[in-house]
Amino acid sequence: MDKKRGVSQTQLDYLQGLKRRQYRITAVQILIFVVFLLLWETAVQLGWIDGFIFSSPSRVLKTFGMMWKDRSIFLHTGITLAETLISFVLVVVAGVSISVVLWYNTELSEILEPYLVVLNSLPKSALAPLLIVWLGANMKSIIVAGISIAIFGTVLNLYTGFREMDPDKVKLIYTLQGRRTDVLSKVILPGTVPLLVSVMKVNIGLCLVGVVIGEFIGARQGLGYLIIYGSQVFKLDWVIMSIVILCLIAMALYGVLGIIERRCRKDG
Amino acid sequence: MKPLLELENVSYAYHSKNGETFALSDISFQVQRGEFIAVVGPSGCGKSTLLSLISGLLRPEGGRILLEGETENTFREKIGYMLQKDHLFEWRTIYRNVVLGLEIQHKLNNESRTRVDKMLMDYGLYRFRSARPSELSGGMRQRAALIRTLALDPELLLLDEPFSALDFQTRLSVCDDVYSILRREKKTAILVTHDLSEAVSMADRIIVLSARPARVKKILRIRFAEQAQTPFERRNMPEFKEYFNLLWKELNEHG
Numbered sequence: 100m101d102k103k104r105g106v107s108q109t110q111l112d113y114l115q116g117l118k119r120r121q122y123r124i125t126a127v128q129i130l131i132f133v134v135f136l137l138l139w140e141t142a143v144q145l146g147w148i149d150g151f152i153f154s155s156p157s158r159v160l161k162t163f164g165m166m167w168k169d170r171s172i173f174l175h176t177g178i179t180l181a182e183t184l185i186s187f188v189l190v191v192v193a194g195v196s197i198s199v200v201l202w203y204n205t206e207l208s209e210i211l212e213p214y215l216v217v218l219n220s221l222p223k224s225a226l227a228p229l230l231i232v233w234l235g236a237n238m239k240s241i242i243v244a245g246i247s248i249a250i251f252g253t254v255l256n257l258y259t260g261f262r263e264m265d266p267d268k269v270k271l272i273y274t275l276q277g278r279r280t281d282v283l284s285k286v287i288l289p290g291t292v293p294l295l296v297s298v299m300k301v302n303i304g305l306c307l308v309g310v311v312i313g314e315f316i317g318a319r320q321g322l323g324y325l326i327i328y329g330s331q332v333f334k335l336d337w338v339i340m341s342i343v344i345l346c347l348i349a350m351a352l353y354g355v356l357g358i359i360e361r362r363c364r365k366d367g
Numbered sequence: 368m369k370p371l372l373e374l375e376n377v378s379y380a381y382h383s384k385n386g387e388t389f390a391l392s393d394i395s396f397q398v399q400r401g402e403f404i405a406v407v408g409p410s411g412c413g414k415s416t417l418l419s420l421i422s423g424l425l426r427p428e429g430g431r432i433l434l435e436g437e438t439e440n441t442f443r444e445k446i447g448y449m450l451q452k453d454h455l456f457e458w459r460t461i462y463r464n465v466v467l468g469l470e471i472q473h474k475l476n477n478e479s480r481t482r483v484d485k486m487l488m489d490y491g492l493y494r495f496r497s498a499r500p501s502e503l504s505g506g507m508r509q510r511a512a513l514i515r516t517l518a519l520d521p522e523l524l525l526l527d528e529p530f531s532a533l534d535f536q537t538r539l540s541v542c543d544d545v546y547s548i549l550r551r552e553k554k555t556a557i558l559v560t561h562d563l564s565e566a567v568s569m570a571d572r573i574i575v576l577s578a579r580p581a582r583v584k585k586i587l588r589i590r591f592a593e594q595a596q597t598p599f600e601r602r603n604m605p606e607f608k609e610y611f612n613l614l615w616k617e618l619n620e621h622g
Contacts, residue, residue, distance in 0.1 A: 267450055273424055274448035275468035275519070285467065289458045 154339040162336040176344055178321040179310060182238060183352070186245030187306045191299060193246070194253035199283065201254070202261045219251035224312045236317035244313030249305040253298055260294040261287050296360045303352045311345065369436055370397040371555050372421065372523060377430035378580075379416055389580035390416045394430070396574055396583060398523070403549070404557045405566035408576030408584075409618065414559040417581075418525045421557070422448045434523070444472075447521030451528045453512035455500035461511050462487070462496040468519045479518065486514045490548065505533045506541045513545055517552060524549065524556040530565065542569065543597045563618075567610045568598035575617050585617055 136156045142148045143155035150158060166172035201208035227244045234240035264287055272282045314323025322341040329337030377394045380387045390413035398404055406414050419425040421432060423443040431438055434445060455464045465483055469475045487493040490510050500508055509529060516524065529545070530538045546569055549556050560566050566573050567589060575585040589610055591601050601607055 265454075267452060268454050268456075270424070271450060271454045272471065274422060274450065275471050275515075276443055277471040281471045285471065286456070289456070292458070 151333070152335055154336045158336045159340045159343060162340050166340075172344075175320055175322050175325050175341070176348070178238075178318075179307075179314065179323065179345075180348060182241050182310045182313075182321065183245060183303070183307045183348070186242045186249070186310060187299075187303050189242070190246050190249045190253055190302050190306060191295075194250060194257055194298070194302075195295070197250075197254045198257035198261055201258050202283070202287065203279070208258065215251055215255055219255055223248040223309065227309075227312050227316050230313070231317035236319075240317060241310055241313035241321070245306040245309035248309035248312075249302040252305070253302060256298050257291065257295065260291045264290055292363055293360075296356065296363055300353065300356045300360070303356060304349060307345070307349055307352070371400045371402075371435060372398040372557075373431075373433040373436075374421075375431045375433070377420060377427045377432060379413070379420060379425065379428050380580075381416075391420070392580040392582055394576075394581065394583055396586060398555060398557065400522075400555055401553060402555055403546075403569055403571045405570035405573045406557060406559045406576060407561065407563060407566050407573060407614065407618070408581060409578045410561055412576050412579050413581040414561075414576060415527055417576075418448065418527050418557065418559055421523075422446050422525055424448075444519075445522040446525060447516040447519055447523070448525045449512060449516050449527065449529045452532050453500070453508040455508055455511055455515075457500055460497045460499065461492060461503065464500065465511055465515045465518060468515055472519065474519070482520075483514065483518050486517060490514060490544070504537070506537045506544070509533065509541050510544060510548075513548060517548075517554075522555060524554050526556060526558040528560050528562075529558075531560075531562070538565075539599060543599050546598050563611055563614045564602065564607075565598075567607055567614065568601045573610075573614065575614065587613065587617075 139153075140156050143150040143153060143158075163172065166175075201211070223244075226247050230240040230243050230247070234243060268286050268290070269282050272286055275281075277285065310321070311323035311326075314321040315327045318324040322345055325341045326338050329335065329341065374395055374397075377391060378389075379391045380389045394417065406417060408414050416425065420427050423446070455461070456467070459467070462483075463470075465487065466475055466480075469479050469483070484493070487496060490513075492507060492511055492514070495503060495507065495511075500511070503511065512529075526545075530542055533541055542565060558566070558569060570589055573587040573589060574583060575587065576582065577584045587610070589606075591604055591606055
């Protein structure tokens with residue numbers, strides 16, 4: 100007998116059902132996580148697996164606490180985060196610029212296409228050792244490693260998106276006596292914002308991968324360095340903790356882009 | 368009086384790697400100021416190509432197109448072109464869509480803004496200036512697209528099947544709307560359509576094109592009794608059926 104502005108009982112039941120389903124899904128998601136942690140901790144405590152090699156939630160926490168106290172955790176996390184963000188921004192700026200140039204010059208894009216395809220399918224981690232030799236074991240080469248992983252896919256995706264813009268929308272600009280620059284600024288760029296955001300969502304993850312690979316090979320700081328160093332000196336607690344932090348960073352960055360995406364959709 | 372638009376023996380072919388397609392051959396006709404011309408023909412006969420040529424998006428391979436006796440490039444400014452779909456941009460509000468042409472031509476000033484505002488008010492879209500295109504009905508969107516074209520104050524309007532994307536009921540009412548708007552603004556218009564009843568109900572003259580490569584097969588003058596003011600009223604007149612049958616026969620005579 101609900102009198103909520105003519106909403107019927109069956110509709111309310113339906114909404115209730117939806118809500119319950121969502122709770123159930125969230126509850127099981129949390130449960131899986133908690134059980135996993137408990138099982139891991141118990142297995143180490145009871146000696147089923149060796150805590151020295153497999154670490155454990157409590158050891159990870161303890162390590163985290165120690166590194167928090169001596170501030171080293173901020174250094175490593177901050178370095179990795181900064182490198183990732185810098186390479187991400189550079190990828191977006193360079194990706195958009197290169198795609199625009201290719202869009203302006205179709206002949207150039209046809210000339211470069213096979214190179215882009217090859218570079219895009221090349222496993223970029225193979226380039227990292229070269230970069231370290233060429234540019235030195237410093238932040239520069241790590242940022243370049245992050246860029247190298249994401250840039251080619253970005254250009255290919257964006258350029259394809261530019262080309263696939265509805266030809267009638269382009270024609271509309273010409274019927275209004277616009278020029279090619281107007282097509283770019285009034286149709287192509289604003290029309291591909293959703294594509295750009297989804298490309299960015301992929302890129303932020305890729306940049307993180309590239310940066311960690313770079314840090315594996317040529318860094319004295321950063322989470323990638325911590326992982327490699329930790330595995331060499333058998334401090335597996337460091338390794339696992341770094342992986343956990345990387346997970347958190349990835350989730351956070353992805354979340355931020357999700358918010359931007361939703362805002363874009365509201366505006367657009 | 369000098370005609371507004373003259374086509375003299377215009378021909379055009381599309382070129383591609385696999386050969387050339389002759390779209391138009393030896394097209395000649397004249398359009399007087401204030402006239403409403405409809406162009407009909409079998410599908411794929413090059414009707415849209417004709418509009419692209421007139422608007423200057425394409426250049427004729429043979430013959431000449433004169434607007435007010437001139438072939439200058441600048442004549443494009445006097446031509447407004449309305450495409451099949453409204454192509455309102457979802458990332459712009461209705462108002463910003465309507466002023467798109469003014470924006471591109473750097474003609475967005477107080478005077479043009481007042482004119483646009485007046486048109487929005489006259490044609491019932493003022494309330495929706497800051498709405499997104501997706502919030503409007505198909506008919507309203509088409510009206511917005513028409514205002515976008517009229518905002519540039521063209522002398523000649525090219526309409527490329529502007530109603531074909533609408534459902535039948537909306538089509539009839541938008542047809543009436545557009546017709547009365549064009550009459551009120553005293554515009555010359557060329558409408559391309561494959562809908563014979565649309566052509567008969569709107570046009571002063573109908574140009575019938577043949578199959579590709581299109582030639583002018585016949586030019587039919589349409590006259591209705593005075594009391595038939597709108598396309599919808601014209602559809603109910605006895606002459607309507609006669610003209611329709613005449614056109615139908617013309618188009619179905621092969622060769």
